Amino acid sequence: MTLEPEQLGRSKADLAETLRDLRKRAGLTGDRLAKRCAMSQSKISKIETGKTTASLVDVERILRAVEAPPELVSEVMALARMANTEWQDKRSSWRRGLEKRQAELAALESESTEMRYFLPSILTGLLATPEYVRASLTHSPGDKSKTVSRKLERQAVLYDSSKRFTFLLTEQAVRWPVIPASGMAVQLDRLAALSRLPNIEIGVIPGEVTIPRGPLNTFTIYDDRLATAETFTGRIVFQDGRDVAQYREVFDMYAGFAIYGDDARDYLATRVQSLLQDL
Template structure:
């Protein structure tokens, strides 16, 4: 099968994935369910009617349980052939909650997740009110918002899996922006403080007063050391190119060295929370 992959990866990743699935003896519906996608989507990928993203490929390979050697070859193919940028409007069209399920599958198979956020509180740390507030800014229907809130709540269960580790870096400005009414922002900051006490969760705040060596330009998530998802205004960019992943790992480390964490982080977050509460009382 390795030989078949070596020949097959030349131009058609879909047929290669199909051959691997057939060789595994797994039914398409079983693989699709494990990969958090519809059976029809898997079929379109396998027949070459739909170009898979790097995230699609990673989820399918995880569902198939392929060897490290085969995974490396197909990952290399995904870097060269996969559609790396997916516009947010396409996720909205198919249902943002479906994309949450796909990310949940990725998180299930990740041992260490690193998140750097410059625009909002990381998804796994958001309260329902915070999620709703952000989504209303996108002018989504109430039904779409409710589905998204439920899907993200399911994702958040992974935080309590102590075999996994989560490292969050958030700029101080994210915590100070009044994206919601003061009370809702205070509740959100309380949740962040509470989560920072979990043994497998590390929350760092990048202070506004930090002596920055570079400007934060985008939010990103690193899954172990194999894949990065970068958020830009119109799209989500996925890469598993080793040099790109290393670039973001190094950037995360540099920012983490400037961040406050532990009791200092909780003290800073509590001060910001209290300022929201004072603002509510004075309004």
């Protein structure tokens, strides 16, 4: 059996259909395949009907069980990675309403226990002052008042002591003038205050630190189950454990170059003084 790449529809439904077809071609019942893969028959059924998206590990086990040829393995594994990755374009978010995106983020934050944010150029809404939030939405279409309100409402999650937050900021994120100097000074004071909460860690990566790997984009990790990466035109959602683990490795690498606690607060205070002197 040979599948051309264009036939692999790059969707969860196509992955389910492909795996189901492979099982049938191998002459296996769902129960027999489940035993070979050390899975439950109900899980195999959910994977083949698209009710559950098979992880890369699940797909590897199934491919071994059906004795798929090497050339097919690479194609199906590529499809599996695509099925575990979702593209959310910004224009669609605009059409649905930005406040709905805020509801989705609030749900993610509610369901997560440990969240990690890598911020190479701009602050996330959870950390932002009202002025900073409004300015960050300048280029978004339509009425932004509801979105501003939703972003500020989401900040209540920071005070939930059952959750842990780590924010990594580069010097550029600290310095980028989204709002005038007086507003940026207030914004940096807020960062320093939040860093004193026991469940929040804010790290700053100074600009003079030598780091061989450049910061490509903003990304967020929710527990160890999901990661999102931001681009100018949308966001990519990674749900496969291996992708999430890679983002965790990158996060931990950058975290090793950051300063925290009093050192970070002193750094922010110095920047605030510089901003106020320029007024």
